[in-house]
Amino acid sequence: MLRITLVMTFLIVFFILSIPVFLFEWIIGKINMNIRNRTSYFIVRIAFKIVLFISGTHITVKGFENIIKDTPVLYVGNHNSYFDIVISGSVIPYPTGYVSKKEMIKFPFLRIWMYLINCVFIDRDNPRQGLKTILKGIDKINSGISMFIFPEGTRSKDGKMTSFKEGSMKMAQKSGCPIIPVAFTNTSSVFEKQFPKIKSSDVTIEFGKPIYTSELSKEEQKSLGSKCKEEIQKMLDAV
Numbered sequence: 001m002l003r004i005t006l007v008m009t010f011l012i013v014f015f016i017l018s019i020p021v022f023l024f025e026w027i028i029g030k031i032n033m034n035i036r037n038r039t040s041y042f043i044v045r046i047a048f049k050i051v052l053f054i055s056g057t058h059i060t061v062k063g064f065e066n067i068i069k070d071t072p073v074l075y076v077g078n079h080n081s082y083f084d085i086v087i088s089g090s091v092i093p094y095p096t097g098y099v100s101k102k103e104m105i106k107f108p109f110l111r112i113w114m115y116l117i118n119c120v121f122i123d124r125d126n127p128r129q130g131l132k133t134i135l136k137g138i139d140k141i142n143s144g145i146s147m148f149i150f151p152e153g154t155r156s157k158d159g160k161m162t163s164f165k166e167g168s169m170k171m172a173q174k175s176g177c178p179i180i181p182v183a184f185t186n187t188s189s190v191f192e193k194q195f196p197k198i199k200s201s202d203v204t205i206e207f208g209k210p211i212y213t214s215e216l217s218k219e220e221q222k223s224l225g226s227k228c229k230e231e232i233q234k235m236l237d238a239v
Contacts, residue, residue: 058203075182076148078161081191164226169225178210
């Protein structure tokens with residue numbers, strides 16, 4: 001229980017210290033939104049790295065060269081653990097927002113940081129609201145912010161991927177941005193497999209080659225979610 005106690009203690013201290021930072025970031029946003037996006041993401045990345053250090057999580061990164069520098073992208077990943085977000089956020093060097101379930105809005109300090117790094121919140125039980133969230137994600141991408149989505153809609157309990165929701169691919173199709181498939185391996189061993197304990201673990205995150213939607217046929221566009229799933233499965237099988 002020591003690791004989770006230390007992680008929770010760090011998060012409490014981080015959120016308390018965040019109070020004056022929120023004002024600082026708000027002022028920066030009024031002057032230059034691009035700078036605010038970068039500084040907010042930088043702060044959150046540092047927090048993620050500290051959480052991973054405390055938890056004893058050792059990350060192997062593959063395909064880092066496939067991350068595109070000057071163009072916003074849609075990252076599409078399999079989902080096994082809450083730590084998938086912490087791991088990917090600590091590795092991806094450019095401002096990236098996440099599509100998160102609306103329940104996260106209930107946590108005040110966390111919610112503010114999520115807004116600051118351009119996360120959007122989706123109601124999985126309300127298709128109309130879900131469409132609005134996708135449109136917000138498209139706006140984020142068009143403004144230069146990459147987005148990260150887990151198209152399964154929830155965490156896998158056995159490590160096997162379920163079907164990818166095709167609607168989630170609309171962010172790439174409508175914005176024209178590239179898609180980067182992301183494969184997470186063994187991330188559930190950090191927390192979920194021995195809940196409520198945190199265990200030192202070796203995990204892998206792999207970034208696949210970009211998929212350019214403009215180069216796909218109409219038939220391939222219709223099954224883009226399945227194509228992303230296949231690419232991720234190939235990476236998982238190769239680990």
